[in-house]
Amino acid sequence: xxxxxxxxxxxxxxxxxxxxxxxxxxxxxxxxxxxxxxxxxxxxxxxxxxxxxxxxxxxxxxxxxxxxxxxxxxxxxxxxxxxxxxxxxxxxxxxxxxxxxxxxxxxxxxxxxxxxxxxxxxxxxxxxxxxxxxxxxx
Amino acid sequence: xxxxxxxxxxxxxxxxxxxxxxxxxxxxxxxxxxxxxxxxxxxxxxxxxxxxxxxxxxxxxxxxxxxxxxxxxxxxxxxxxxxxxxxxxxxxxxxxxxxxxxxxxxxxxxxxxxxxxxxxxxxxxxx
Numbered sequence: 001x002x003x004x005x006x007x008x009x010x011x012x013x014x015x016x017x018x019x020x021x022x023x024x025x026x027x028x029x030x031x032x033x034x035x036x037x038x039x040x041x042x043x044x045x046x047x048x049x050x051x052x053x054x055x056x057x058x059x060x061x062x063x064x065x066x067x068x069x070x071x072x073x074x075x076x077x078x079x080x081x082x083x084x085x086x087x088x089x090x091x092x093x094x095x096x097x098x099x100x101x102x103x104x105x106x107x108x109x110x111x112x113x114x115x116x117x118x119x120x121x122x123x124x125x126x127x128x129x130x131x132x133x134x135x136x137x138x
Numbered sequence: 139x140x141x142x143x144x145x146x147x148x149x150x151x152x153x154x155x156x157x158x159x160x161x162x163x164x165x166x167x168x169x170x171x172x173x174x175x176x177x178x179x180x181x182x183x184x185x186x187x188x189x190x191x192x193x194x195x196x197x198x199x200x201x202x203x204x205x206x207x208x209x210x211x212x213x214x215x216x217x218x219x220x221x222x223x224x225x226x227x228x229x230x231x232x233x234x235x236x237x238x239x240x241x242x243x244x245x246x247x248x249x250x251x252x253x254x255x256x257x258x259x260x261x262x263x264x265x
Binding site for chain 1: 139140141142143144145166167170171173174175177179193194195196197198199200201202205228231232234235238239240257258259261262263265
């Protein structure tokens with residue numbers, strides 16, 4: 001990737017670098033969620049149908065099941081799901097979100113708004129997109 | 139939530155042939171760009187005969203680093219977990235759960251060369 005290509009990509013996408021990007025700007029504001037009483041089979045089918053690596057589970061607090069959680073539960077029946085979602089505030093930066101992903105070993109964070117309620121989901125791929133095409137604001 | 143039966147079949151039934159790969163000195167930005175452009179969650183890093191897998195999570199947790207001077211080899215520690223196509227999927231699921239890895243490298247049993255990547259999503263699709 002040449003510097004010229006990077007500049008062109010940034011001009012096209014208008015993306016900013018991760019350190020300067022609030023999570024709210026990169027997240028998906030649609031949360032794919034299943035009802036509290038859904039089975040793990042429902043979660044697996046939802047993932048396969050939408051090609052997503054994680055599905056939220058409605059409830060207080062919101063739960064989350066990743067594809068790795070699901071596979072772990074299939075391999076070991078004592079694994080309890082869902083687990084509580086790892087959350088990040090909407091005004092955190094993508095650098096902070098990436099650190100949380102690394103610390104908790106997850107690829108998806110549920111984004112909470114100013115009222116503390118779930119407002120979206122940010123994935124590792126969302127952060128990668130800003131690393132790839134983000135242009136520092138100088 | 140209700141329990142789930144282990145997946146039936148073998149690795150070859152769920153794996154998708156081919157893999158996105160890069161050299162160990164590829165920059166963080168290049169790896170991120172490969173993930174974003176191909177909408178994949180893992181890139182295989184080939185360092186001579188040694189293979190490792192860098193995931194989108196590895197890339198995201200390195201977002202604080204310089205994207206143009208950080209190298210692919212610095213993003214993930216340790217070799218990829220490898221499996222063969224005939225391995226039962228249930229066993230592959232156990233390996234993923236044991237090592238908390240989302241991607242296994244599927245290698246040819248004779249040549250040991252990589253054939254495919256098996257992801258947790260591929261396994262979830264068979265549950």
